Amino acid sequence: MTTWPRRSPICSPHDRAGLPHRCSVSTGVCPGSADCRLKVSDSAGVVDINGLVHCLSETEGRIDEIHLLRFVSLRQPDEPESDDLRLFREHFELYHALYLLAESGLPGKYLHVGMAHVSVVSVPGEGRCAWFDEEHERFCNRPAAGTYCVTHKTLVAAAERDGSVRHGDMRSYYLDRRNLKRMDASGLRLILDGVLDAARNHEQLLEAARRLGLPQDASLRRLQERFRHLVKIEHPDVGGDPRRFRELYDAYELLYAHFTLKQNATDSFLG
Numbered sequence: 001m002t003t004w005p006r007r008s009p010i011c012s013p014h015d016r017a018g019l020p021h022r023c024s025v026s027t028g029v030c031p032g033s034a035d036c037r038l039k040v041s042d043s044a045g046v047v048d049i050n051g052l053v054h055c056l057s058e059t060e061g062r063i064d065e066i067h068l069l070r071f072v073s074l075r076q077p078d079e080p081e082s083d084d085l086r087l088f089r090e091h092f093e094l095y096h097a098l099y100l101l102a103e104s105g106l107p108g109k110y111l112h113v114g115m116a117h118v119s120v121v122s123v124p125g126e127g128r129c130a131w132f133d134e135e136h137e138r139f140c141n142r143p144a145a146g147t148y149c150v151t152h153k154t155l156v157a158a159a160e161r162d163g164s165v166r167h168g169d170m171r172s173y174y175l176d177r178r179n180l181k182r183m184d185a186s187g188l189r190l191i192l193d194g195v196l197d198a199a200r201n202h203e204q205l206l207e208a209a210r211r212l213g214l215p216q217d218a219s220l221r222r223l224q225e226r227f228r229h230l231v232k233i234e235h236p237d238v239g240g241d242p243r244r245f246r247e248l249y250d251a252y253e254l255l256y257a258h259f260t261l262k263q264n265a266t267d268s269f270l271g
Contacts, residue, residue: 047097095174208251220259
């Protein structure tokens with residue numbers, strides 16, 4: 001997913017410029033939080049908002065979608081529906097609520113909504129950079145005189161000038177409830193497969209990184225440097241075990257493909 005400059009996104013609907021603004025993290029008070037919370041009633045009777053908020057508020061780090069679906073209780077449909085459609089409705093209702101909560105804000109927390117998972121990250125305190133890196137799911141957190149450090153303040157200003165700041169297509173999709181009725185069978189299957197693949201791939205990526213001796217948040221450059229080093233000491237031409245090298249190579253290929261071919265899993269139906 002494309003990463004773009006953002007302020008600390010505690011209560012984005014109230015920033016008229018289109019970028020999230022920074023609320024009072026020290027007190028957990030947002031001037032617009034009451035208004036925002038009312039919007040979450042969209043999912044009343046379908047999503048247990050109180051339970052979901054409590055779960056997210058008590059979390060620091062990643063939660064897979066499957067662990068949050070327990071807060072979704074679908075009403076009985078007027079007409080029979082397929083298993084795929086029911087799965088999609090559960091997925092859609094959950095993500096609709098998650099994006100509303102991401103806009104409303106959790107005191108002192110930032111809710112990053114990804115494909116098949118969410119991450120709850122503590123918001124930097126005053127004097128720390130609130131640039132959020134969506135790929136690695138963490139704040140910059142360097143010393144800052146204002147909202148951003150010098151580097152990210154420059155990037156934000158440049159992005160605002162050239163209009164490159166944009167909000168995610170996934171967010172727009174899930175906040176529009178009309179999309180529940182627009183889904184055809186082929187698109188439905190594609191979405192569900194994408195969600196399941198994302199969950200499975202996450203575990204495979206973690207294992208590949210572990211095999212190569214890399215941290216979970218390693219960059220593409222770090223991956224390439226690490227693999228070049230391993231080639232020098234593990235390649236069969238220098239006496240390495242062919243089977244072990246094959247495992248290292250496969251892990252490298254998987255991570256490399258993740259970095260270079262990664263696309264928004266919703267491209268197929270967002271257009």
